[in-house]
Amino acid sequence: MSESTTPASHDLLRFGIIGVGIIGQGHAKRLTSDAAPAALIAVADQNPEAAQKIAAEHGVEAAEDVTALLAREDIDAVIIAVPSGLHAAVTIQALDAGKHVFLEKPIEITVEAADRIRAAEQRSGKILTIASQRRFAAENQFLKQIIDEGKLGRLTSATIEVPLWRSQEYYDSGAWRGTWALDGGGALMNQGVHLVDLTLWLLGEVEELFAFTGLLAHERIEVEDTVTVTARMKSGAQLTFQATTAAYGNLPIRMNLMGDAGSIVTENERVVHMHSRDGLELPEFTPREILLEGLKDFVSAVQNQTAPLVSSAEARAAVAFIEAVYESGRTGAPVRPAALPVEV
Numbered sequence: 001m002s003e004s005t006t007p008a009s010h011d012l013l014r015f016g017i018i019g020v021g022i023i024g025q026g027h028a029k030r031l032t033s034d035a036a037p038a039a040l041i042a043v044a045d046q047n048p049e050a051a052q053k054i055a056a057e058h059g060v061e062a063a064e065d066v067t068a069l070l071a072r073e074d075i076d077a078v079i080i081a082v083p084s085g086l087h088a089a090v091t092i093q094a095l096d097a098g099k100h101v102f103l104e105k106p107i108e109i110t111v112e113a114a115d116r117i118r119a120a121e122q123r124s125g126k127i128l129t130i131a132s133q134r135r136f137a138a139e140n141q142f143l144k145q146i147i148d149e150g151k152l153g154r155l156t157s158a159t160i161e162v163p164l165w166r167s168q169e170y171y172d173s174g175a176w177r178g179t180w181a182l183d184g185g186g187a188l189m190n191q192g193v194h195l196v197d198l199t200l201w202l203l204g205e206v207e208e209l210f211a212f213t214g215l216l217a218h219e220r221i222e223v224e225d226t227v228t229v230t231a232r233m234k235s236g237a238q239l240t241f242q243a244t245t246a247a248y249g250n251l252p253i254r255m256n257l258m259g260d261a262g263s264i265v266t267e268n269e270r271v272v273h274m275h276s277r278d279g280l281e282l283p284e285f286t287p288r289e290i291l292l293e294g295l296k297d298f299v300s301a302v303q304n305q306t307a308p309l310v311s312s313a314e315a316r317a318a319v320a321f322i323e324a325v326y327e328s329g330r331t332g333a334p335v336r337p338a339a340l341p342v343e344v
Contacts, residue, residue, distance in 0.1 A: 013038040013299050016075040016099075018066055018090055020045045020054040023104055024081035030292055031079075032058045037299045038077075044069040046082075066090060070097040077127075077302060080104060084189070085182035088113040095124040102298045105131045106193045107315035109184025111323055111338045114316040121312055129298045129308035130315035132197040136293035137269045138285040140198060143257065146264075147202055151280050153261025155237045160199055161254040162192045163247035171221050178221025186215075186223030189322050192243030195253065196318045197310070199241065202257070205234045206321055208336050213329030217246035229325050313340060 015031055015038050017024050024043070031040035042061040045051040055062035063069035070078070070093060077100035080090050087108045094101050095117075107130045108114045121128045134140055146152060164187070176182035183190055200206070209231035213224040229241040252267035262276030274282055294310075301308040320337040328335040 013100075013302055014041045014074055014076045015039065016041055016063070016069045016072065016078045017043045017081065018045070018069065018078055018094070019081035019104075020050050021081065024079070025054060026291070027079045027081060027295075028054055028058050028060075030295060032060075035289075035292060037296045041075050042069055042072065066093065070094055070099060076100060077102065077298075083176045083182040084109050084184045085176075085179075088116050091117050091128070092120040095120040095126050095128065098124065098126065100127040100298075100302045101129075102295065103128065103130050103315075105197075105315070106184065106189060106319050106322070107312060108319060109180075109182075109189060111316060111320050114312070114319050115341065118312045118316065127298070127302045127305075127308060128312050129294075129301065129310050130312065131291075131294060132194060132201075132310045132315070132318075133290040133294045134194050134198045134269070135201060135309055136288060136290040136297070138288055139266055139269045139271055140202075142271075142283065142285070143202055143255075143264065143266070146262075146280065147257070151262060151276060151278070152257065152259030152264065153277070155203060155235065155257065155259045157238045157258045158199070158203060158240070159254075159256045160195055160239070160241045161251075162187070162195050162241075162243040163251040163253070164191050164243075164245050165248050166191075166218075166225075166245035168218055168220075171218055178218070178223050180222050183223060185322060185326060186221065186227075187225050187243045187245045188213075188227045188325060189223070191245055192227070192241075193318055193322065195243070195255075196241070196321050197314065198255075199239065200317050200321065201314065203233050203235070203237060203239065205317070206239070206324075206337050207232045207234045208334050209239075209321070209324055209328060210334045211325040211328040213326065224326075224329070227325060227329065229328075316340065 042063050044063040044066050051062040079102045081104045171178045211229040213227045216226050218225050225246045226244040231239040255266045265273035324335040324337040
């Protein structure tokens with residue numbers, strides 16, 4: 001941002017961060033970097049010593065606790081980066097305190113909790129968005145554009161692969177990891193949710209799905225490390241979605257989108273194949289720091305009172321998909337994801 005377009009310091013949106021684990025620390029670095037679109041004022045954590053350490057590293061204040069941080073009049077918005085199963089309690093408290101909220105993914109671990117968050121959002125009148133940074137990659141925005149413009153024709157099918165590796169040490173590193181109560185799920189809820197969001201953003205709503213889930217390569221966790229889903233979209237397109245944290249090696253996250261007028265394949269956001277009946281050309285993509293782009297989108301939404309790119313309704317849809325997957329995995333039956341209530 002050039003000097004002439006840099007907003008005066010008193011015009012900057014003022015942030016607090018709740019939760020200073022690995023994700024929260026990343027947000028603190030972005031908010032105190034030269035590229036930051038806002039200002040970091042204070043942090044809070046259930047571990048006061050951790051909050052004090054991160055605050056000292058970035059030259060900001062450490063609030064005594066979450067309530068104290070939310071009571072501050074010099075904070076306009078908060079980033080919430082606590083374990084997933086605590087999202088509703090902290091987010092509702094923040095919205096009711098009159099703060100705009102940038103919430104880490106997923107919105108919550110159940111549809112019921114997501115609906116409570118959405119009710120708080122509506123009564124507060126504040127801006128809420130959920131971290132889904134893959135939408136901000138230039139390549140994914142190109143996919144969205146060509147699908148919406150019909151450049152691939154009618155989408156007929158898609159395959160999504162999220163083959164990741166997480167060691168046993170990863171799961172053992174925190175008592176909340178791999179638990180239903182706080183993680184809300186495994187390879188799909190924790191790691192795969194970004195691709196679930198991206199898939200629904202590109203393909204639309206799911207009519208019905210069937211899933212297999214399993215714990216195949218890890219111990220001492222309650223949730224799945226491997227899941228395979230087949231789904232029928234409301235558009236009629238068919239989807240296969242596979243996610244795992246039991247794929248040793250550096251495999252790419254892969255997305256194949258196939259239509260009756262074209263197809264496109266990406267690996268880790270990079271387009272590796274594109275062919276269309278009408279000779280669609282691939283543009284040059286400018287690399288983006290997608291985490292920063294998500295933050296900028298939220299700041300712009302607050303300052304201009306516009307809708308952020310990622311809405312709470314869309315984030316709820318991702319959780320409804322995942323909840324349906326887990327139900328199908330348990331029951332061995334096809335499941336329809338929970339629809340958005342008319343009154344919310």
